[in-house]
Amino acid sequence: MTQKSTDVVWQDREITRRCREQVLGQRGCVVWFTGLSGSGKSTIAARLEHRLNRSGRAVYYLDGDNLRHGLCSDLHFAPADRRENIRRVGEVALLFAEAGVITLAAFISPYREDRERIRERAGKGRFFEVHVSTPVSVCEARDVKGLYARARAGEIPNFTGISAPYEAPENAELTLDTTDLSLDECVDRVANFLLERIRPEPVP
């Protein structure tokens, strides 16, 4: 083992994404949902995870709350912390895609630059941006978690859409406005979009 360990490591490194995708029968990718608080992105992602799981896909929804208690438990909510949060989530999503998993992430992720960096690192055909474009007026009218009321009252600083900017995607693969679309329609659109794109590459 001693003498050959370098060779062995090199050889074993040949286990790459393609080998993993063969086992799973699919292509790994990142589906990144971005949009305002209350736009519906988490709901769509969770339902999509359900749909893909039931159809036998290896799918994982990276839950922001979960990550805040684990990987990102050292981060707060200042702008720099929020960007670091997105950076780490992006890196984890890339690892999952590398493992062959259809990886769903739903984060406000207001900065274009942060999202583009993940897209670039993912490589072509591995990152799909879904802009849940529900307007702020609709999100605020829903205010499911009461956050908009608190933001208006000045209790939450740097609230995206109210007191902090949201940079909408310029080239999102999909745009969904939940003002008019039902949850099922949204999930259908993403699932249909993915259908051809998660086919595994043929073995050469």
Place this chain on the structure above:
Amino acid sequence: MTQKSTDVVWQDREITRRCREQVLGQRGCVVWFTGLSGSGKSTIAARLEHRLNRSGRAVYYLDGDNLRHGLCSDLHFAPADRRENIRRVGEVALLFAEAGVITLAAFISPYREDRERIRERAGKGRFFEVHVSTPVSVCEARDVKGLYARARAGEIPNFTGISAPYEAPENAELTLDTTDLSLDECVDRVANFLLERIRPEPVP
């Protein structure tokens, strides 16, 4: 969608580890290789990944160098940074196990407390510690990367086994000393150990 979004989220959260394990036909877990630099842990993990992949398992080897360029690119090699590195790797490994994947991690991870925290968070039967116990004299004699020579020359401070402590596991699931065991024997032992433990739970 607006009125029912809370219900919907709750319902979709029922997609849990068990649903994912059904798809993959296996139980997710973390196999954590710990030991000195040059002990053989990365080589064993890489070969094990190969073996499990070829037998159709969803397996992913978390590569320390890879993570240092991505998720942990903001960290250096001071003791606090190294512990944060292990913390993050552990959290990522837990996410992969949650996704149903057999997750391999090979890190010196010299502190017992750091490893135990990951074990506790993983839950019973989800974390398997493999102590690659090759003695420092053997590791140093191999010195594949020339690191021991540099550590002895004082060029690398806090080098585990030379100028920094290594806290050996007290209750490792497996202990492998590569002084006497071949690479194949090591991989066999871990693979045999895992065989029964990665069977998916029966559907209730």
